[in-house]
Amino acid sequence: MVRVELDNIEVGVGHYIGTMRQAAVELSQHAVSNSSRDVYNDHITGALGEMAVAKGLDLYWDASVNSFKSRPDVSALEVRTTTYRPPRCSIYVSDRDDGAAKYILVSKISKTEYELLGWASGDEIRQRGEYKSMAAGRSPQYWLQAGKLNSMSTLQNI
Numbered sequence: 001m002v003r004v005e006l007d008n009i010e011v012g013v014g015h016y017i018g019t020m021r022q023a024a025v026e027l028s029q030h031a032v033s034n035s036s037r038d039v040y041n042d043h044i045t046g047a048l049g050e051m052a053v054a055k056g057l058d059l060y061w062d063a064s065v066n067s068f069k070s071r072p073d074v075s076a077l078e079v080r081t082t083t084y085r086p087p088r089c090s091i092y093v094s095d096r097d098d099g100a101a102k103y104i105l106v107s108k109i110s111k112t113e114y115e116l117l118g119w120a121s122g123d124e125i126r127q128r129g130e131y132k133s134m135a136a137g138r139s140p141q142y143w144l145q146a147g148k149l150n151s152m153s154t155l156q157n158i
Contacts, residue, residue: 077103102158
């Protein structure tokens, strides 16, 4: 596990990028979503998780907008960020996600604190995870609990 502290400027940048990502989604769609999810907060949390991975692993983060699924989030890594804490949190991949890609699970501790809990390839998550839907109306995905992830110290070739 790697603990990362973001400063107030970094948190502000993460909020800006997350907000811009949701705005780009809304501008590209013709229909309005009726989801009860806080989609702005989801994008902000995701952007801050990506920033924490970049800072914690000393990698470049390009803070991209409009690049969903077209390239990895940070360097060659895919980032999944949650507000849940172990043991309640899990990482997921869908059938469409790259099996060879490396996925990192990040847990938001506070506004400025994040933990990089571990990593696994998409194939490992599919093999060791549980295939289920975690929300009504959502497609099933492969979920692997945080405690079953590879240690961050074993992450290489990024």
